[in-house]
Amino acid sequence: MDDRKVGVRIALGVEYDGRAFSGWQSQPDGNTVQDALNRALSVIAHEPVVCAAAGRTDAGVHAAMQVAHFDTTARRPLSAWVRGVNAHLPPEVAVVWAREVGDDFHARFSAFSRSYSYFLLNHPVRPSLLAGKVGWYHAPLDAGAMREAAAFLLGRHDFSSFRAAECQAKSPEKHLQRFDVDEQDGLIRFDLTADAFLHHMVRNLVGALVYAGSGRLSLDGLAELLARRERRYAPPTFMPDGLYLTGVGYPETFGLPSCAQPARLALWR
Known part of the structure; x- marks a missing residue:
């Protein structure tokens, strides 16, 4: 008789500040979301557990819907x-x-x-x-100019100009499927979907759109920037505060619940 324990794989939906x-x-130092989750899972499993996530988020970046998985007996x-x-996670x-x-x-x-x-x-x-929950820009921004710039960036491109120097992705080519810009009462929301993102890509794209909205980057300038494929010519990386991972797409065959959870703030209607 085989007394070996048979393992299972569990997928999780996770949110965090x-x-x-x-x-x-x-x-x-153990002060990461993965560390906190590993510790809590290990308590419930009564064995060491290491989880893996759909994507790594930087310090200060939030998640309305991160997806992770782990194996356990x-x-x-x-x-x-x-x-x-x-019950074993920080608030x-x-x-x-x-x-x-x-x-x-x-995941x-x-x-x-x-x-x-x-x-x-x-x-x-x-x-x-809303400190730490939103980004901030002090001067007026033209939402129309930002929408025009966002539309130009849609599609499959080499996004090297918007890639962090330490990015470990094998290819800088990504397919940006959605880049919406909405403005309500001074709060601007950017919604992006792609097959995958490069390190700092979202924050760098937002930084470029802020330049477009402030008149510091024209549409022709944005096209030139994209074509140059060099990060050093692009606007600075924008702050992490307002960034939320809001969804991960999976084939329906896995039977997961909806892995898209819009980030909502008190100021947004």
Whole structure:
């Protein structure tokens, strides 16, 4: 008789406030979302657990819907991977759902798209109640010019001009499927979806659109910047505060709940 334990793979939907952590990826100081989740999962599993995510977020970047998975020999009701794990997590991070999946599922490699939202307060005075939750730009911005620039960037391009120097992606070519710009009462929302994103790509694209909205970057200048494929000519990387991972796309065959959760703020209607 075979007494070996049979393992299972569990997928999780996770949300977090990035201000409390040094990003997603595990670090020696243990102050990351992955470290906190690994510790809480290990308590419930009664064995060491290491989870993997759909994508790494930087320090200060939030998630309305991150997707992770882990393997374990522990057999627990799905509620234990939600309520039980949350009881051992800091208040800034929470598991919102759990599903058992096959071993052919991988949170990162099974995904076919990622979505982000960036919230930018366009106001002469910096935010206080929303500090850390929105980006900020003090001078007036032309939302129409930013929409025109965003539309130009749609499609498959070499986004090297919007790629961090330390980016480890094998190819700078990505397919930007959505780049919407909406403005309400001084709060500007950028919504982006792509097959994948380069390191700092969203924050660098937002920085370019801010330049476009302030009149410092024309549409011809943006086209030239994209064609140059060199980061050093692009506008500075924008602050992480207003950036949210809002969704991850997977084939329906995995049977996951909706992996898109719009980021909502009190000022947004």
